[in-house]
Amino acid sequence: xxxxxxxxxxxxxxxxxxxxxxxxxxxxxxxxxxxxxxxxxxxxxxxxxxxxxxxxxxx
Amino acid sequence: xxxxxxxxxxxxxxxxxxxxxxxxxxxxxxxxxxxxxxxxxxxxxxxxxxxxxxxxxxxxxxxxxxxxxxxxxxxxxxxxxxxxxxxxxxxxxxxxxxxxxxxxxxxxxxxxxxxxxxxxxxxxxxxxxxxxxxxxxxxxxxxxxxxxxxxxxxxxxxxxxxxxxxxxxxxxxxxxxxxxxxxxxxxxxxxxxxxxxxxxxxxxxxxxxxxxxxxxxxxxxxxxxxxxxxxxxxxxxxxxxxxxxxxxxxxxxxxx
Numbered sequence: 327x328x329x330x331x332x333x334x335x336x337x338x339x340x341x342x343x344x345x346x347x348x349x350x351x352x353x354x355x356x357x358x359x360x361x362x363x364x365x366x367x368x369x370x371x372x373x374x375x376x377x378x379x380x381x382x383x384x385x
Numbered sequence: 386x387x388x389x390x391x392x393x394x395x396x397x398x399x400x401x402x403x404x405x406x407x408x409x410x411x412x413x414x415x416x417x418x419x420x421x422x423x424x425x426x427x428x429x430x431x432x433x434x435x436x437x438x439x440x441x442x443x444x445x446x447x448x449x450x451x452x453x454x455x456x457x458x459x460x461x462x463x464x465x466x467x468x469x470x471x472x473x474x475x476x477x478x479x480x481x482x483x484x485x486x487x488x489x490x491x492x493x494x495x496x497x498x499x500x501x502x503x504x505x506x507x508x509x510x511x512x513x514x515x516x517x518x519x520x521x522x523x524x525x526x527x528x529x530x531x532x533x534x535x536x537x538x539x540x541x542x543x544x545x546x547x548x549x550x551x552x553x554x555x556x557x558x559x560x561x562x563x564x565x566x567x568x569x570x571x572x573x574x575x576x577x578x579x580x581x582x583x584x585x586x587x588x589x590x591x592x593x594x595x596x597x598x599x600x601x602x603x604x605x606x607x608x609x610x611x612x613x614x615x616x617x618x619x620x621x622x623x624x625x626x627x628x629x630x631x632x633x634x635x636x637x638x639x640x641x
Contacts (some may be wrong), residue, residue: 342402348603351406352399371398372432 333380338373340367394423401430403602415512447523454487530608534558534565542584547571548636549565555618557641564611564641568596569603573620581623583631585638586616595627 334342341355351352356363393416399405400413417423488578534540537558544554558564566582574580580596593609610620619635 350404351409352404353406355404355408365476367395367399369398369406371395371430374398374401378429378432379528 333376334346335369338376341369342373344368391485396421397423397426397430400622401427412526419519437508439529463543472551527608530563530610531606536562537561543639543641545639549622553637553639554638555639557612559612560611561610563608564612564618566593566607566609567597567604568599571596571599571602571604577624577625578622579627580604581621581627581631581634582609583619583621584609584612584616585635587617588613588616590619592627592629596620612641 340350352366353363358364393413396405396409396413396416400410405413417427524607534556535561538557539560540558542554542556544552547553547568550572551568553566553568556565568580571580582596584591584593588629591611594607596604596607598604617641618637618639619631621631621633621635623632
């Protein structure tokens, strides 16, 4: 699992962590990070997809 | 048609992480009814988070993200399906390789953007200029404190259930003598009551501030500094404005 997590890029982790601990919505996060809303959405989705794909391949 | 569907579809990750406003969530859920592919994707993304929860319960890996995703599955959508106490303690930074960093490039941007948000809020509320400036600088300082604790090499995370409902999460850095406290799913309080955070230990009980009003079921992070040896974190329900000493039994006590 740890190996799979290393496949997440730092920015993907950042979006996930700030969304969760900060309680921010993706729109608020986009404002905070100064990046487009679409980028935040994509980072969250891609991060979770990467994780799922990697874990699925391991099984 | 295609273009119309492409936009909500990309919200799946944010949806699983509960990072949508009420209106966005409603929009996405309406889309979900008409989009079997989205429904499949949601189920798959949830599988990933469930897998993480299982894996970390066997051998807790030192990685914050796992705890984040595990908590996302536990706290938000299915609170009753937890199966055991949610108390946990996982450091994530013992492996420098996997450590998450906000980095020097991100921090000024974060603080700057936060300043913009707070300014906008100040304008909306009709706050006078000097007040807005105060809030901006307080906001910047707070954002830096939060980032500092999250990035501390010795940061550990604790999650526990609150007696009156909901969950509390603490990320603590012994190096910084500071912690970040957030909650999800807090019970609603009648007017005139609020949640107050405390540090309790041999040094005595000290207020760590009031919890802000929940937003989408979560309270934004409260930073408590000046943590001392053998301090515990506690939460009580107090009269609005808070008290200098707890007047009610804690509904949460977390050992750090």
